[in-house]
Amino acid sequence: MIGIVNYGIAGNIHSVKKAVEKAGGNTLVINSPSDFNLVDKLVIPGVGSFKDAMQELESDNFIGPIQEFSKPILGICLGMQILADLGFEFGKTKGLGMIDAEVKPILCDGKIPHMGFNRIKITTPNILLEGVEDKEFYFMHSYEMVNYTDIVALTKYNNHSFVSVVHKGNLYGVQFHPEKSREAGIKLLSNFIKL
Amino acid sequence: MTVRIIAKLDVKPPYVVKPVHFEGLRKMGSPAELAKKYYDQGADELFYIDIVSSLYQREILFNEIEQVANKLFIPFAAGGGVKSIDDFSKMFHMGADKVVINTHAIQENPDIIDKAAKIFGSQAVVVNIEAKRWKDCWECYTDCGRIRSQKDVSDWASEVEQRGAGEILLQSVDTDGRCRGFDTELASKIVNLVNIPVVISSGAGSLEDIKTLIEVASPSGVAIASLLHYDRTTVQDIKKYLSNNMAVSQ
Numbered sequence: 001m002i003g004i005v006n007y008g009i010a011g012n013i014h015s016v017k018k019a020v021e022k023a024g025g026n027t028l029v030i031n032s033p034s035d036f037n038l039v040d041k042l043v044i045p046g047v048g049s050f051k052d053a054m055q056e057l058e059s060d061n062f063i064g065p066i067q068e069f070s071k072p073i074l075g076i077c078l079g080m081q082i083l084a085d086l087g088f089e090f091g092k093t094k095g096l097g098m099i100d101a102e103v104k105p106i107l108c109d110g111k112i113p114h115m116g117f118n119r120i121k122i123t124t125p126n127i128l129l130e131g132v133e134d135k136e137f138y139f140m141h142s143y144e145m146v147n148y149t150d151i152v153a154l155t156k157y158n159n160h161s162f163v164s165v166v167h168k169g170n171l172y173g174v175q176f177h178p179e180k181s182r183e184a185g186i187k188l189l190s191n192f193i194k195l
Numbered sequence: 196m197t198v199r200i201i202a203k204l205d206v207k208p209p210y211v212v213k214p215v216h217f218e219g220l221r222k223m224g225s226p227a228e229l230a231k232k233y234y235d236q237g238a239d240e241l242f243y244i245d246i247v248s249s250l251y252q253r254e255i256l257f258n259e260i261e262q263v264a265n266k267l268f269i270p271f272a273a274g275g276g277v278k279s280i281d282d283f284s285k286m287f288h289m290g291a292d293k294v295v296i297n298t299h300a301i302q303e304n305p306d307i308i309d310k311a312a313k314i315f316g317s318q319a320v321v322v323n324i325e326a327k328r329w330k331d332c333w334e335c336y337t338d339c340g341r342i343r344s345q346k347d348v349s350d351w352a353s354e355v356e357q358r359g360a361g362e363i364l365l366q367s368v369d370t371d372g373r374c375r376g377f378d379t380e381l382a383s384k385i386v387n388l389v390n391i392p393v394v395i396s397s398g399a400g401s402l403e404d405i406k407t408l409i410e411v412a413s414p415s416g417v418a419i420a421s422l423l424h425y426d427r428t429t430v431q432d433i434k435k436y437l438s439n440n441m442a443v444s445q
Contacts, residue, residue: 014290113318116199140318
């Protein structure tokens with residue numbers, strides 16, 4: 001059973017849930033701290049701002065259960081970013097502190113948000129990306145995760161490279177939206193389900 | 196990164212319709228069927244605009260939106276008649292990834308852009324600008340190209356960027372539905388003015404028109420309606436044509 005963390009009023013959990021099911025997973029939308037015990041894996045979707053997301057997780061009492069979750073976790077977009085120590089969106093905000101990283105505005109000449117299909121360049125082969133190495137994924141973000149130790153793939157936007165996939169222990173994070181990336185995204189989710 | 200090819204559905208529930216100059220609606224099919232068709236053709240994204248809800252001050256039909264969202268695994272922007280943060284929230288829960296706003300923001304409450312960007316993130320807030328040329332300028336229109344706002348398109352585009360919009364959908368009341376080419380002058384002006392992505396709509400009559408627009412204005416995306424609705428081309432063909440005929444992909 002794949003748990004999908006429901007937090008905030010923004011929540012695009014509808015599309016994430018639909019995509020995980022399409023990839024062959026059974027889903028449970030997580031609405032209370034006790035729900036975390038019922039699932040084998042966790043997906044943290046993400047829409048909204050770093051600050052609001054952390055406030056929501058705190059008021060839902062979800063921070064502890066996520067930090068203690070020892071089975072695989074997949075963070076999507078903002079859901080990946082909040083795994084970091086610190087975020088700089090609407091002021092400085094403490095993240096979940098599970099990955100040694102900071103989340104900062106994308107600085108490049110291109111239009112921001114970085115929005116559209118783009119490629120990934122794998123730096124460390126990872127089972128999550130099996131079969132989708134040369135595919136394009138949908139990005140929609142203004143901030144990027146700055147990390148040096150857990151990088152699996154980078155993406156280039158207007159000559160600026162940023163981290164697009166990370167992996168550390170039970171944690172996986174993707175800056176793009178697999179639920180919005182056609183068959184490639186579904187394949188990635190099915191790789192995660194099979195972990 | 197390549198220019199996004201976006202299928203645009205102008206909807207008067209329960210049908211996708213195709214207006215000319217935003218008038219004279221023709222029924223084209225159901226939103227859910229056409230959404231699936233363009234998804235299968237390889238569209239990078241889908242825009243759904245309920246073009247009459249603002250005009251008739253009717254409630255947004257969220258069920259229709261959910262039915263479209265259910266067919267897709269690509270980004271989906273929905274709009275038409277959005278008046279509150281609660282409307283934004285409902286749209287997202289129905290499966291929209293971005294919400295498109297025009298009339299309410301420009302006529303009554305521009306602050307809704309700031310508020311929505313703060314809560315949902317800039318990337319989820321798209322401002323639709325319906326531009327009509329007047330001498331050397333363009334004026335913003337609302338309510339499906341009918342009501343003048345007395346706002347200059349450049350001023351409004353800059354203002355919505357400042358307020359936190361993550362994207363602009365720029366439509367031309369003059370060229371919409373005529374299939375005689377885009378207003379490339381308007382497109383270049385706004386693409387160069389703002390630092391957020393601009394999606395250009397209104398006027399594609401041929402594959403060359405799309406190529407010209409991309410060469411002249413370098414938009415982030417091109418939204419296509421009539422050409423697709425009348426089966427005069429497919430998204431695959433557009434993409435193939437662009438990759439064969441453009442020196443450097445954007």
